[in-house]
Amino acid sequence: MPTIVRPRRSVLFMPGSNARAASKARSLPTDALVLDLEDAVAPEAKADAREQIAATLKEGGFGPREVVVRTNAPDTPWFEADLAFVARASAQGGGPDAVLVPKISDPETLIAIGRRLDALGAASSLRVWAMIETPMAVLKALDIALASRNPVTRLAVLVLGTNDLSKETGTRIVPGRAPMLSWLSHCVLAARAAGVGILDAVWNNFRDLDGFARECAQAAELGFDGKTLIHPSQIEACNAAFSPPTAEVEEARTLIALFDRPENAGRGVVQIEGRMVERMHADIARRTVALADAIAARG
Ligand SMILES: CC(C)(COP(=O)(O)OP(=O)(O)OC[C@H]1O[C@@H](n2cnc3c(N)ncnc32)[C@H](O)[C@@H]1OP(=O)(O)O)[C@@H](O)C(=O)NCCC(=O)NCCSC(=O)C[C@H](O)C(=O)O
Ligand SMILES: [Mg+2]
Numbered sequence: 139m140p141t142i143v144r145p146r147r148s149v150l151f152m153p154g155s156n157a158r159a160a161s162k163a164r165s166l167p168t169d170a171l172v173l174d175l176e177d178a179v180a181p182e183a184k185a186d187a188r189e190q191i192a193a194t195l196k197e198g199g200f201g202p203r204e205v206v207v208r209t210n211a212p213d214t215p216w217f218e219a220d221l222a223f224v225a226r227a228s229a230q231g232g233g234p235d236a237v238l239v240p241k242i243s244d245p246e247t248l249i250a251i252g253r254r255l256d257a258l259g260a261a262s263s264l265r266v267w268a269m270i271e272t273p274m275a276v277l278k279a280l281d282i283a284l285a286s287r288n289p290v291t292r293l294a295v296l297v298l299g300t301n302d303l304s305k306e307t308g309t310r311i312v313p314g315r316a317p318m319l320s321w322l323s324h325c326v327l328a329a330r331a332a333g334v335g336i337l338d339a340v341w342n343n344f345r346d347l348d349g350f351a352r353e354c355a356q357a358a359e360l361g362f363d364g365k366t367l368i369h370p371s372q373i374e375a376c377n378a379a380f381s382p383p384t385a386e387v388e389e390a391r392t393l394i395a396l397f398d399r400p401e402n403a404g405r406g407v408v409q410i411e412g413r414m415v416e417r418m419h420a421d422i423a424r425r426t427v428a429l430a431d432a433i434a435a436r437g
Contacts, residue, residue: 145169145433146204146295147364147380148373149337153178154207155187160194163203168373169364169436170204175220176211176240184216188223195227195234202436206267207234211241212251221251225258236265238297243274245285252290266292270325271299273306279325283332296329297366298322300339311342313349315356326361338362344369354379387430390423 150168152159154175163171173194179187191207207227209220227233239251248268255264270279279296286293300311300318309317322338329336338357341350354376357365364380367373382390393410397420402408407416 143428143432144204144335145364145380145429145436146335146337147433148367148376149204149206149297149364150367150370150373151178151208151340153187154191154194155179155183157190157194160190162370164199164201166370166373167377168203168367168370169377170206170235171200172206172208172238172366173234174208175216176208184210185219188220192223192227195232198232204235206236206238208238208240208269212239212247213241221254222258224264225255225260228261228264229259231261233261233264235263236267236294238267238269240269240299241272241275241302242268242270242282243272244278245281245288245291248282248285248291248293249288252288252292255292256290264292265294267295267297268293269297269299269302271302271306273303276303276321276325279328280331283328283334286332286334293334295335295337295363296325297337298325298339301342303339313352315353319360322357322360322362330361335363336361338365340366340368341372342368344371347371347375351375351379381433382426382430387426390426390430393420393423394427 146169148168149170149172150163150166151172151174152163154173160173173191175184175187207224209224210216224234224237242248248266251266268282270276270282275282283296285291303309303318303321304311315322326336341353343349350372354365358379365376367376393415396402396408396410397417407414409415
């Protein structure tokens with residue numbers, strides 16, 4: 139698993155057409171924001187939403203937050219215009235960091251999208267995030283994640299979409315998510331095997347913050363980097379759930395220092411207060427410290 143240097147604990151969706159929400163996001167402690175052209179925008183409002191997102195991007199002011207635009211799905215009449223818009227914005231500078239493409243179900247589609255972005259002259263820095271939200275996408279999660287090894291795909295992050303998964307499968311979204319747990323874990327494994335990021339799905343009932351906090355804790359235990367959000371009230375609990383606790387960071391620093399001592403240079407295993415620690419624990423500790431430092435650097 140690679141060292142995470144870009145915190146993606148909280149990733150806030152907002153309708154691309156909602157200028158007020160985008161303006162608000164400039165001062166919210168979210169790690170990333172997604173300006174949506176898909177579900178949150180009515181069919182007749184797609185073109186206006188593109189214009190609004192263009193104005194939002196031009197104005198900038200998002201600081202260290204990663205800015206992402208979600209297009210409509212590849213098989214919709216809006217996709218080509220959405221992709222061309224994102225490519226143009228990125229080529230002009232000040233564009234989004236990534237484009238999030240919904241309903242990806244196979245690696246071939248990612249390759250085609252990457253080629254199209256190249257042909258449209260998108261900036262080389264533009265990354266692709268892929269939504270895993272069809273039954274086929276879950277079944278092919280590893281193939282999709284491994285598409286990141288082909289640089290043409292620009293693939294950096296997978297994002298779960300449990301609303302669409304529920305719609306496509308008839309599986310209910312229930313507290314604890316037992317019916318979907320195996321899918322979530324399978325996707326985390328696929329992302330880790332390929333070395334891409336992975337974000338959990340949204341929690342719809344944004345007034346139920348206790349239930350939301352429980353789901354964040356579950357997502358962190360499952361190994362997600364963070365969670366996608368729909369309302370500012372969800373950011374604080376989400377950031378807390380995906381930040382390494384202070385005591386864990388302190389312990390990690392102690393462990394790294396122990397292995398860095400000259401007398402331990404050739405040792406694979408040492409002990410701290412009667413507990414065995416191996417070099418793999420030092421690797422985990424370095425990841426914890428790298429994430430904590432990156433979070434602290436945000437201020
Ligand atoms: C759900 C909402 C429509 C609720 O909005 P609203 O009624 O305005 O809520 P509040 O009155 O509580 O809002 C308080 C203030 O916060 C601002 N606000 C609200 N939501 C956002 C946001 N997402 N980002 C930024 N700011 C936000 C309001 O403007 C209020 O500000 P102020 O006026 O200054 O007081 C709304 O929250 C919303 O639209 N959320 C995002 C919906 C969305 O993007 N959905 C698509 C992504 S989820 C998805 O697609 C699922 C996935 O694909 C799957 O398959 O699972
Ligand atoms: Mg969806």
